[in-house]
Amino acid sequence: MTENTNMTIVASNNLSGMAMVDSRRLIGAALLAITLLVTGCGPGSFEPAEAPVQIDRAPTEPDEIAKQVVAGLLSIPVAEITLVSVEAKDFGDPSLGCPEPGMAYPQVITPGHRVIVEADGRRFDVRVSGRHGRICRKPGRTGPSRDSDGDRPENSSPVTSQIDQARANLAARLDLEAGDIRVTDVRPYEPGIASPGCRPDCGTSADGCGYLIGLFFDGRRYEYHSHDGRTEPCPALSAI
Known part of the structure; x- marks a missing residue:
């Protein structure tokens, strides 16, 4: 009887030991799985994608x-x-x-x-x-053509000089060559034919009130009024 009891105790102890080993193995496997899961889902996996770097490139066109x-x-x-x-x-x-x-x-x-x-x-x-x-800024675009002594050429009429002044003035405003400006017409000033806003001061009468000079560049018409040696945009070119 005692021998059987001892055998039962030994068997029970063996079973308990095996159960503990299996439990430890299960726990170890579970811990390993958790470790792998945590590693796979760690902070590195959730790092936001880096924003594309904006590279300043020199213009080529x-x-x-x-x-x-x-x-x-x-x-x-x-x-x-x-x-x-x-x-x-x-x-x-x-x-x-x-x-x-x-x-x-x-x-x-x-x-x-x-x-x-x-x-x-x-x-x-x-x-x-x-x-x-x-x-590109070329000199000599702010005044009429002159000879080597600084005076107007002898064959230059007053009207021609006024046209030169108007073209040079507009060319300087647009930063162009005076030769790029086309002259469309030159006529005596009359209130009825002037552009809206062109009101030169000619006293009580428009008689002898100079000339209107029509210029053209890049699809746009410009008018200048010339009188008493002065040539100015008419109306004023405030937008240029």
């Missing part, structure tokens, strides 16, 4: 380069600059048709563009070659 040049000059956003025209040209030298005073340039054909943009009520002639652009 002639109009973009011209706008950047004018924007830098006026300290205004590029969005406030309007493109007027782009013209591909082969310039005779690296000055792009706008030589600096006192500078010498090799005579080599330089491909580029002439870009006209508008900003801040003005127009700018920008010459572009490659990725570089510069504003």
Whole structure:
């Protein structure tokens, strides 16, 4: 009887030991599974995707380069600059048709563009070659043609001089060559034919009140009034 009891106790102990081993194995497996699950779903899996890096690239198109040049000059956003025209040209030298005073340039054909943009009520002639652009400002566009002594040529009539003044004035406002401005008509001033807003001060009578000079550029007509040596836009070009 005692022997059977001992055998029963031993068997019971063996079963208990096996059960404990199995339990430990189950617990270990469960812990391993939890560890793998936590590792797979750890913080690294929930890291937000990095936002794409904005890379500032230099403009490559002639109009973009011209706008950047004018924007830098006026300290205004590029969005406030309007493109007027782009013209591909082969310039005779690296000055792009706008030589600096006192500078010498090799005579080599330089491909580029002439870009006209508008900003801040003005127009700018920008010459572009490659990725570089510069504003073209030619001297001698603010007055009528003169001879070497600074006087008007002898064969220049008063009306011709007034036309020269009007073209030079408009060219300076639009930052163009005077030769780019076309003269459409010249006629004596009469109140009935003047543009709205053109009210020159000619005293009590319009007789002998000078001339109206019609100019044209880029699809737009401009009128100037010339009288007593003065030539002015009529009406005033406040928007240019």
